[in-house]
Amino acid sequence: MSLVSKLTSKKPSDKQFRDILVPITPTKKDYYTISGNKPFSNDYLTLVPNLFSNRYYASLVGTAFDYLARFRIAQYIGKVSVIKNLVAETGYKYLGVSPNIYSLWMNQIKAFVKDPLMSPIYLYDIAIRLAKLEQLVRASTLHKELDIDYYLYADNPEEVLTDLENLMTVFEIRFMIPDLIKKKSKVIFNPNFGLGSLLVGGADADLFIDGTLYDFKTTKTKGFRTNDSLQLIGYFFLNEFAIVTEPKEINFKYKQMQIERLAFYKGRFGEVEYFDVKNSLSKGDIKTKLRELADYFQNNMGDLPLHSKINNPTLLLKHLT
Incomplete structure (x- = not known):
């Protein structure tokens, strides 16, 4: 199970988790846009229409675009670490083939990141293959017989490649601007x-x-x-939870983030929708919700390893006093 699955599940224990977050989940009126357009409205112009007859292609493009956008940002700030810990790598390892192909992809991405003049068009095909592998992992189909050719060798649909190119053109104009990112920005992929x-x-x-x-x-x-809004506020509180329960006895990899705003970037419209957490939720509201979550997690420990030094759930509450 994942956060998304937990938020949409009908299990009583998962509904309890959702009910903790619902009262402080931002609504439509709580957002604003960088363009000044009314959020989530017909003020938006469709710059890249979805013309797919195959619904799977739309999903594939969504995941591939996530990769390309991150690679483009990495190129801008010169951060080759963007290739670390990709979900797609897990899918590739399961295929059980020679690692040379994946290594070749990573080398091509690193070359792109290091060359500020290289066009992202050279990574479209790789991004689609990475998207296929990520979907393989997230769909939990790792134990089925797999079509190696589909993931590694088969030509990618031309309409998918064209849609990605159009999305990246808009991304360059609407996202790669000083208001959103600078050369020295702190970025976590x-x-x-x-x-x-x-x-x-x-x-x-x-x-x-x-x-x-x-x-x-x-x-x-x-x-x-x-x-979608519930998922974003869920991320925020999971991050706050990580911050307050990150003492020495917890040995998990985590790069601390101070989240002040939550945002959607809508690729087909070139719009950014913001929710200002810092000015919308008081410290008291946040602490109250963290304690509610700590109470909840005492009986719902998720994927916490049994060998963890924090397998005693009372430690969760200790760091919130």
């Missing part, structure tokens, strides 16, 4: 939430830049979706 991620069975976001946690969307829908 595919951030996780340490202990918080383990407690919900897995949670990782798309990107953190200078206090803002971003979720990239390539949906054709302009309207507000409560579950």
Whole structure:
């Protein structure tokens, strides 16, 4: 199970978790846009229409775009570490083939990051293959017989490649601007939430830049979706949980983030929708919710390893007093 699965599950224990977050989940009126357009409205212009007849292609593009956007940002700030800990690598390892192909992909990505003049067009095909492998992992199909050719060798659909190119053109104009990212920005790619991620069975976001946690969307829908907003506020509280429960006795990899804003980047419209956490939730509100979550996690420990030094759930509450 993951955060998304937990938030949509009908199990009583998962509904209890959702009910903790619902009262402080931002609503449509709580967001604002960088463009000044009314959030989630018909003010948005569709710059990259979704013309796919095959719904799977739209999903594939969404994941591939996440990769390309991160690679482009990495190129801008010169950060080759973008290739570390990719979810796709897990899928590739399961294929059980020679590691040379994956290594070749990573070398091509590193070459792109190191060359500020190289176009992302050279990575479109790789991004789609990485997206296929990531979907393999997230769909939990690792124990089925796999079509190696589909993942590694088969030509990718031309319409998928064209859609990616159009999305990246808009991304360059609407996202790669000084208001959103600078050469010296603090950037964390595919951030996780340490202990918080383990407690919900897995949670990782798309990107953190200078206090803002971003979720990239390539949906054709302009309207507000409560579950998307719920997921973002879930990320925020898992991160806060990681911060306050990150003493020496907890040995989990986690890059601390101070999240001040939550945001969606809508790739087909070139719009950014923000929720200002810092000015919307008081420290008292945050601490109250953290204690509610700590109480909840005492009986719902997710994927926390049994050998962990924090397998005694009372430690969760100790760090919130």
